[in-house]
Amino acid sequence: MNKVINILLLLAIPLLTNFQPAENDFEILADGYRQQGKTTQAAEYYNKAGYAYWNRGQKEQxxxxxxxxxxxxxxxxxxxxxxxxxxxLGLIYSETEKYQKAEKSFLNVLRYARLLKNNTETFNALVNxxxxxxxxxxxxxxxxHAKEALNIALEQNNLKNIAKCYSLLAESYEKIGDSKNAFRYFELYSxxxxxxxxxxxxxIKNMSAEEVNKAQLAKKMTEIELKIKKGELKLTQDSLFVTEKIALQRQMEITRKTAQLEQKExxxxxxxNIRRIITVSFLIAIIFLVVVIFMLIRIKKQKEEILRQRNELNIKNKNITDSIFYGQRIQNAMLPDLKQIQENFDTSVLFWPKDIVSGxxxxxxxxxxxQLNYHFFAVVDCTGHGVPGAFMSMIGNRLLNEIxxxxNKIQPAEILYQLNLLLISELHQAATHTIDGMDIALCRILKVDDNHYELVFAGAKRPVIIYQHQQKEAKxxxxxxxxxxxxxxKNPKSYSEQHLLxxxxxxxxxxxxxxIDQPNPQRNKFGTPRLLNIVNECLPGSLDTFMVHLENSLESFKHNEPQRDDITIMAVGLK
Known part of the structure; x- marks a missing residue:
């Protein structure tokens, strides 16, 4: 049925008087031919439809x-x-800014042009x-592409194509910042x-001279014809020859003088124009020279000022850094002596301040x-890091020693409660409403006998990890x-204790x-599970081995990512 309808359309359309087919009519005919297997006619009508759409600005169709x-x-x-x-297709896709499709189409043009050995189409494809x-x-x-096109244009000695290539090369070199080659090709283009x-x-001159000759000859012929009509001239073969010769000589003289005048003009x-360009160039050069001198003087003064300020900053920075390093020595003196602790416990510490001093x-x-010897251990994380954190750490250290x-407070929960009250008082938080503080893991250890220890733990937002050697497990x-x-x-029961044997x-x-909060370049945290894995893997061995493995793992994990916060871990082994 569809085949019959298509045949009727094909027969009916040419019979319509003054009929101008629309774009979709071409496509309808093309579809009909395609269904009938007449691919050549279908392709021709698709082509006609494409041109019709293009002429009406319907570029996608x-x-x-x-x-x-x-x-x-x-x-x-x-x-x-x-x-x-x-x-x-390449031209349409270029006009609609679909440049990837345009590139593909023009590459096809280049391939076909080379198959046909058509230098003109090869040149056009390369330029496009x-x-x-x-x-x-x-x-x-x-x-x-531009250089390959230029070779073809030079072989053909086609000045317009050569100029087009020079323009493309100048623009491309300018875009990539190669001003030397850009200027060279711009000069060649100019x-x-x-x-x-x-x-x-x-x-144009030659065409103008030819037109003048024709006009002068026509004028002379008109004058001769008028004279013949008035009986003033006897038209003979000789007089006509003389007249033509005189007219030609006069015309040649006029043309020569006209050419000379145009040449002089x-x-x-x-x-x-040359004088104008030289004058403008000279003025621009003078202005540029004045601007350059002014800028050089200004830059010199700015450099001198920057150098002076930099020297001042270096001096101030050195003084500040020296002061901070001195503060580091004071803070290190505040920390406990590990050799003294190791008389009773195996102890190892990883202490990485983010800055010179630590919070x-x-x-x-x-x-x-x-007659009972109580041993207190704590790791404290104060608000902030650097110098502010270091001040807080000194306050926290003093208050713990005082309590x-x-x-004489020995219950960990009571110690944290007293520390909370004293810190609020020390920082006048009731009046200033500041939120500075510290997180702490506090342990009290008492040796019960040769094989057992009592641990009492209290923490303020900090946990403690216990590795039990017999179970080979950390919790x-x-x-x-x-x-x-x-x-x-301010409730004494705010902090609780946990007792373990x-x-x-x-x-x-x-x-x-x-x-545990230290990130890597992928913004993943080191995390508690990773720490527990390292503990379970290494702590059957010595604490020193554990600390070396932990340090290497942390360095490998964070890679080039800057350290985010102060890092402290203290391991206490029960002898």
Whole structure:
């Protein structure tokens, strides 16, 4: 049924008087031919539809029609038609800024042109490709196409094509910042363009002279005809020859004088332009020289000022750095002596300040009450890092020593409660409403007998890890979710204690959040699970081996990522 309808359409359309087919009519006919297997007629009508759409500005429909025609001609190996259609598609895609499709189409044009050995189409394809690559900012590829096109233009000695290539090369070199080559090709373009214009001017002159000759001859002939009609001239073969000769001589004289006048006019105009260019160039050079001198003087003064300020900053920075290093020595003196601790416990510490001084600190205190030797260990993470954190760490260290050494508080929960109150008082938080404080993991260790130890733990937003040697397993003991320096928490029961009975060779780990929060370049955190894996893997061995492995793992994990916070971990092994 569809085949019959298509045949009727084909028969009816030519019979309509004054009928102008619309774009979709061409496509309808093309579809009909395609269904009938008449691919050649289908391709021709798709091509006509494409041109009709293109003429009406319907570029997407035009591209679709040309693509259909191209598919059929490619199957038929019609290279000439494929070249033309690919070129049309490249132009449409360039106009609609679909540059990747335009590039593909023009590459097809180049391939077909080379198959046909058609230098003109090869040149046009290379120029179109260069323009598309410039729009896509693929400047090195644009340069390759432009240079290949230039070789063809030079072989053909086609000045307009040569100028077009020089322009493309100058633009491409300018885009990639090669000002030397850009200027060179711009000069070549300017010289070629001038040569083209000179040739065009000469052609116009020749055409003008020819037109004048024709006009003068027509005038003379008219005068002769008038004289014949009035009986003033006897038209003979000799007189006609003399008249023509005189007219030709006069015309040649007029043409010569006209050419001389035009040449003089051009020479005067040229000389005037040269003088104008020299004058403007001289003025620009003087202005540029003045600006350069002014800028040099200004830059020299700016450099001198910058150098002076830099020297001042270097001096100030050195003084500040020296002061901070001195503060580091003071802070290190505040930290406990590990050799003294190791008389009773195996101890290892990883202490990485983010800056020279740290807001973290580790702490140890021994006190004897009723003939019982209590050992207190803590890792404290104060608000901030650097100099502000270091001040907080000194306050925290002093208050812990005061609470245990002066006020004789030995219950970890009570110690944290007293530390909270004293820190609020020290920082006048009730009046200033500041939120500075510290997180702490506090352990009290008492040796019960040769093989057992009592551990009492209290934490303010910091946990403790217990590695039990017999079970070969690490577990986390969480603290309370309340920081030290919290105005709202004034209840003595805010902090709780956890009591554990540990065996010899068990290990206690306290650490700041800088360890587990340290990110890597992919913004992943080091994390507690990774730390537990390292503990379970290494702690059956020595603490020193564990610390070396932990340090290497941390360095490998963070790679080139800057350290985010102070990092402190203290491991206490029970002998």
């Amino acid at each position: 035009a591209a679709s029609a040309f693509e259909k025609a191209l598919t059929i001609f490619e199957q038929a190996n019609n290279t000439v038609a494929c070249l033309t259609l690919s070129n049309n 490709l260069a323009n598309v690559e410039i729009e896509m900012e693929n400047y090195p590829i644009a340069l390759q 010289a070629t363009d001038k040569k083209i214009k000179d040739q065009e001017m000469e052609l 051009l020479q005067l105009r040229y000389e005037k 973290d600190f580790y702490w140890y205190h021994q006190v004897t009450i009723n 245990i050494g002066v006020r 986390i003991i969480e603290g309370n979710l309340i920081s030290i320096g919290n105005l709202k928490q 540990l065996n010899s060779h068990d290990t206690i780990l306290m650490y700041s959040d800088g360890l």
